[in-house]
Amino acid sequence: MNHNVDFLVGGSTSSEGEGAQKQRGEIKCLPKEEVSVDGIVCKVDDMKDGEMKVYDVGDGRVLLIRDKGNFHAIGAKCTHYGAPLVNGALCNGRVRCPWHGACFDIKTGDIEDFPGLDSLPRFDVEIVEGSVKIHGTEALSSNRRVKQMECGSPEDDRTFLLVGGGYASVACAETLRQEGYKGKIIIMTNEPFLPYDRPKLSKACNATANDILLRKPEFYSVYDIEILVNKKAVSVDTMLRSVSFEDGTISTYDKLMIATGGNARTLDKLEGHDLENITPLRQLHEAHLVAERGKGKRVVVIGTSFIGLEVASYLIGKATSVTLVGLMPEPLQPILGTKVGGMVRKLFEDKGAKFVFGSSPARFLGSGKKITEVELENGTKLPADLCVIGIGVQPATEFLKEGSIALSQNGYIMVDKSMKTSRDDVYAAGDLTEFPLFMAGDAKVNIQHWQMAGQQGRIAALNMLGKDTEIRSVPFFWTVFFGKSLRYTGYGVGHDDIIIQGDLEGMKFIAYYTKGDYVVAVASLNFDPIVAQAAEMFNAGKTITKAEVSG
Structure with missing residues (x-):
């Protein structure tokens, strides 16, 4: 892949961007079609x-x-x-x-x-x-409006550093400008692209960076949001208020937000893991590899949760064969339950996919440098020209392990309701956080949803500016298979029963996930706007009882 820095804005490849950025405050607004x-x-x-x-x-x-x-x-x-x-x-x-x-x-x-x-x-x-x-x-014809935003000013010498080039950082940067902040904003991303719509990677593997950018380059230029690409953080010094990067540069900050997201889990301990055409799917170049090398080939997908299923959905009809391997008896079972998982399995099987449950890879076999088979622990050998690893992510916080920022046992950054970490002036947002979820009795949880990353970035920005604001957001996610969109809201971890209304086989249903006497999450397919309505009830603190949905 060509990694020319076509998308670099802010004009700098140094850690501080001195002299390369346009005069701060020069442009006051984007052109507006009215x-x-x-x-x-x-x-x-x-x-x-x-x-x-x-x-x-x-x-x-x-x-x-x-x-x-x-x-x-x-x-x-x-x-x-x-x-x-x-x-x-x-x-x-x-x-x-x-x-x-x-x-x-x-x-x-x-x-x-x-x-x-x-x-x-x-x-x-x-x-x-x-x-x-x-x-x-x-601007009625475009049906969208950029909320009023300030630009940078040389009179404000503060620097807010946002480490991580995802949705949380973009939401944070825009909120800062919307709330009147005129100091420097620098987003550091370890990828060679501007921030993009990551959920699309597994749904449209052939999408280009330009197709899925969250904002065009000129947007960041107008509002003085500097983005530096290929910047991988290696350490944070909270005493010196600085972040060190793999390229040897160091950036100082007045306020810091860490939003480096997650790293895809791999199977690097297995024999043959370094064969060609074995890949996770977390970044743009990995999605392109899947799109290019899966066409007309035998594909094995390890993992039957959202990433694995979305990749399989994309490849079916393009690949010669698609086989999914999972440990649980049904896909998505831990989240959606056996019945809904069974419906998803049948949908995929009807489209030509095959499933192997109750086993996991033991080793990868190849000819020359390329994979030819995936051998499972039960001895089954699956022919494979491409193997996609979709077994989840782990927090990208390895650069904090020796630091003073408190991490959970699983490596997540511990934050409070204001997205503050254990250190002054350091915040975190997105997939790498454990935070108090109001609808779970303020239990510290990790929510890896696109929606939650954006809201955490917004809340972090408000508190970086001293505007005390606590997060109160209901988890909401969606997935799409063969044009059918499944929606889910709430926090269903630990649910003890599932009540289904509608026609599961006909793929028009509502699933209520209950814990004790109350509904804690709702999923639906072809039953809008029930999930949106449930989310608003959860947000308002209203309860939905098991008795109410059992009739």
Whole structure:
């Protein structure tokens, strides 16, 4: 793969970026495509309280909401993947996306919970002689709005260093600028690309970096967010307020956020692990290897959780054969249970996939330098031209092992509800944290969801600025197989029963995960917006009892 630094912005390859960045504060905003909206859309009595409707206005669509007697008008589609918000959940002054759980304030259009980065356009509403009139000027055609952000200023000599080039760092950087911070922001990523939409890697393995960038290069340039690529952290000195990198450079900070995510687990202790065409899938070049070398070949996927299944879904129809190997009797069983896991297995089998359960790889066999077989512990040999390892990740915190930042026994960074670590002015966010989850009685948990990484980055930014804010976000994730999207919200670890409503075989169902007398998580397929509604109930502190969903 060509690793030319085509995506480097901020203009520097040194640790401090001296002299290479454009004059801070030079550009004040991105160009904004605007359209004037001015017209009557309905009668007041056309909508009931708590109702949402979509109206065509000019060259776009507006979501009109009647809530507690007042009307509000915002963009009609989620800024993440364009889901129709009219099908979402309205609760406590915000609307939650039915697909992936992003939340928007109905009064301002501002994004309040992730995924996604942009807010919605917002319009004024006026009641004129019993009719509802919408007017204002917003970027309606694109249905997204960049929340007002400051740029850097040479008068602010602070440096906030964000180590890690993922979603948490981008959300943190943007929140800092939205909240008025004008000092330096430097994001250090160990990859050769700008931050990108990592969940797409296993769903669209052939995507290019440009296809999945979270923001285009000019965005970071405009708002003075410096990004340095190929920067792998090797140590943190909290006394000297500095981070050392593998290339020998050292960067100092006033505030630090660590968001290096996770490293894919490998099978490097097995014989033959160094043969060609054995790969995990965590970074862009690994996804490209899968796309290129899986076509027309025999593929074995180790792991039957989300990454393994998503990769298999992508390869089926492109590869000659796809075989998945897992320890549990059904795919996704620890999270979704036996029945839902069985439905997923049948879906894959109907598409031509094969499963081998109850065993794991013992060694890899090859001819020359390339893999030819995967031998399992039960003696089975599976022909393989490509083997994808999808057995989870471990926190990328090895550079902190000798430091003073407190880690859990499993190597996760321990943070409080403000995303603060055990050291002053050091924060952490994303897959490498253990944090108090409000809906689990503030138990310290690790949540490796894209949505949670973004929210943790936002909360870290607010607290880096001294704006005391505690995280209160409901876990929400999704996966897609063959165009079918399975959604899940809550914290179902330790659930003791599963109640299923609907048609499991017909793939239209709701699964309630209960612990004792209460529902702790909800999953659904083709039953929107039930998961979004459940997430809003969890967020509001409302309970769903087992008795309520058992009838």
